Amino acid sequence: MSIYVPNYYKAFRCIADRCRHSCCIGWEIDIDKETLSVYKNVSGAFGKRLNDNISQEDTPHFILGEQERCPFLNERNLCDIYTELGEEHLCQICSDHPRFRNFFENRTEIGLGMCCEAAAELILTFPEKMKLVHTETDEKTPFFPEREQAFAILQNRSQPIKERIRILKETFGITLPEKTFSEWKEVFLSMEILNSRWEALLKNATGVSPAFQEDKWQIAKEQLLVYFVFRHMMPDGDASSALALCLVSYEMILRLCKTEADLFDVARMYSAEMEYCEENTEDLLFEIEIG
DSSP, rough: OOOETTTTTOOOOOOOOGSSTTBBBOOOBOOOOOHHHHTTTTTHHHHHHHHHOOOOESSSSSSOOGGGGGBBBOTSOOBHHHHHHHHGGGGGGHHHEEEEEEEETTTTEEETTTTTTHHHHHHHHSSSSSEETTTOOOOOOOOOOOHHHHHHHTTTTTOHHHHHHHHHHHOOOOOOOOOHHHHHHHHTSSOOOOOOHHHHHHHOSSSSSOOHHHHHHHHHHHHHHHHHHHHHHTSSSSSHHHHHHHHHHHHHHHOOSSSSSGGHHHHHIIIIITTHHHHHHHHHHHHHHHH
8 A cells, every 4th residue: 555645744743832722622532442452551650540531431532621631631731641651652543643544545645634733834834836755755656637637726836826726716617606705604603613712713704814915925825725635635526526615715714814824823723623523524515515
């Protein structure tokens, strides 16, 4: 099985205690069977602490504490399991985050989800054109021509972003629903809300986005579009619908920003709310398809 990753993938580093939006807060953290077996065999005071803070109901998971913090996230916002048992004994979800995987017949693609602030900043500020590279040889084999075509259109830096989007729509026959910003707000507010900050952002947004001057923000906007295409366009799916979802997501993020400096955080929140809740993604796609 060949594994491919974006060319920025290996540059990712968790910023640990410097993270303002810790992935150890506000998420249910499930524990895989292999790791649970390890935890059950830990002795002493730390073994008792593990046992006291793991729920065995349904899927085993950590029992969140105040403010929905993982019970092993200490006052310095560092992981006690990491320091006590070592990185190799983190549960799979903790080791993987913010990575996501798309599986194909002879190929697996691994990306970084923008719900992580460090990943969002890396992706949106990466100066090179995103390309997928083989983890062993750095050689690129032909795969999924329609997606490659979409990448090529969006990465044509001789043209402004608006023109690239126009060409993308024309090439793939993309038709977006004729909704006002207020109507889109209601669509998103009707979905499952995972964080109250997201709800407040939607309710207070006017849809009047900052200038995002083309010369300064061109690469960030390109990387945002390419990220969505990489994550959501699949060989066995409807290309036009998937790309429409990408464009709606892109436009919504820009219009939710009150200042240019908001881009990274709004992109992170959007990813956490939409990409990490399968029902929300499906609801948005349905809304796009029915127009």
